[in-house]
Amino acid sequence: MMTVADACIHPYPExxxxxxxxxxxxxELGFDTIVVPDAVTLTCPGVRIIxxxxxxxxxxxxxxxxxxxxxxxxxxxxxxxxxxxxNRAVLNIRGVHVLRALHLARKQSFDHICARIAAERGIAVxxxxxxxxxxxxxxxxxxxxxxxELIRLHDRYxxxxxxSSNARSVLHLRSxxxxxxxxxxxxxxEDDVCEALSTVGNLIAPEGPVRVVS
Amino acid sequence: MKPLPPTLRTKKRYVLAAIEPVGAGADQxxxxxxxxxxxxxxxxxxxxxxISPAVIDSVPGHLIVxxxxxxxxxxxxxxxxxxxxxxxxxxxxxxxxxxxxxxxxKRIQRVxxxxxxxxxxxxxxxxVYCARRYQGQKVDLMEKGIKSQELLxxxxxxxxx
Numbered sequence: 001m002m003t004v005a006d007a008c009i010h011p012y013p014e015x016x017x018x019x020x021x022x023x024x025x026x027x028e029l030g031f032d033t034i035v036v037p038d039a040v041t042l043t044c045p046g047v048r049i050i051x052x053x054x055x056x057x058x059x060x061x062x063x064x065x066x067x068x069x070x071x072x073x074x075x076x077x078x079x080x081x082x083x084x085x086x087n088r089a090v091l092n093i094r095g096v097h098v099l100r101a102l103h104l105a106r107k108q109s110f111d112h113i114c115a116r117i118a119a120e121r122g123i124a125v126x127x128x129x130x131x132x133x134x135x136x137x138x139x140x141x142x143x144x145x146x147x148x149e150l151i152r153l154h155d156r157y158x159x160x161x162x163x164s165s166n167a168r169s170v171l172h173l174r175s176x177x178x179x180x181x182x183x184x185x186x187x188x189x190e191d192d193v194c195e196a197l198s199t200v201g202n203l204i205a206p207e208g209p210v211r212v213v214s
Numbered sequence: 215m216k217p218l219p220p221t222l223r224t225k226k227r228y229v230l231a232a233i234e235p236v237g238a239g240a241d242q243x244x245x246x247x248x249x250x251x252x253x254x255x256x257x258x259x260x261x262x263x264x265i266s267p268a269v270i271d272s273v274p275g276h277l278i279v280x281x282x283x284x285x286x287x288x289x290x291x292x293x294x295x296x297x298x299x300x301x302x303x304x305x306x307x308x309x310x311x312x313x314x315x316x317x318x319x320k321r322i323q324r325v326x327x328x329x330x331x332x333x334x335x336x337x338x339x340x341x342v343y344c345a346r347r348y349q350g351q352k353v354d355l356m357e358k359g360i361k362s363q364e365l366l367x368x369x370x371x372x373x374x375x
Contacts, residue, residue, distance in 0.1 A: 017367035136255045171305045178294040
């Protein structure tokens, strides 16, 4: 089944909206899945909540260390991007699902080699739309350029993409249609956005041959 | 003065947007400034002039913005980047685009949001808030005080826990 997922939101106490309220609003905005860092188990009708673990680390060794703690098979493991060498190494670690916050990393930190590794290993790269909404001027221009470069690599290597709002309030959530419009600012086609919105479900349970378990 | 014949007039498009939270108290002028700033900041003065946005109607919970034909796509993107009008945090969610005002006004009548109930006092997390309940599950809380009032968006279940 095709999912429409917001790949990262931050409910109360990090933000000002409860997880239930965010789930209700997300459902009204056209999402059926939301990814929440360190989420508690909660059932919200019509919305699947996927817990996530965000790893912010300076070194690859630290990432590997934390990964063994977080990799329970149910959570989405997201690692914040860094220098080019760090990103290449992280993309080669088993258990990482998403490389995020690339717009905060330095220029050329995600190059064609990273793109090829991400495509081969089925690791997604996250597009965070919050700086497009909450910043302006040179900082927004920088983000647009970074995302445009990412889309150019994506068109060539076809690695997975995810789209997140990083909403800390229900007022920061954007509908699936608004996300399509915002992504058109850096040249992302509507089909690619729809594909990116449905990636999260496949990352947790990747499609593969049927396995007999008993 | 003789009016321009219809074939020479600039064609317009109208975009309907929902305002959230429904009780946001921004007036039409503040909403226009917010839309205009968002458009100029994103596309520059030249493109904003070509789009020439104008807020022509605002009812509680909804807003209709007029633009020149061909500018509706960029206008909808700009609406998605509006986060504040005046001093009020809000979000504008574009719902429909039409060539006539009549169609959008009919749509507003069809999907009118219920207005929040009367404010009441509740306590949450050791603080006292003014709560506004909406039809269904939603409850908006505003901290009681003079300045830097915290705003919380919860559901009825969150308050009962």
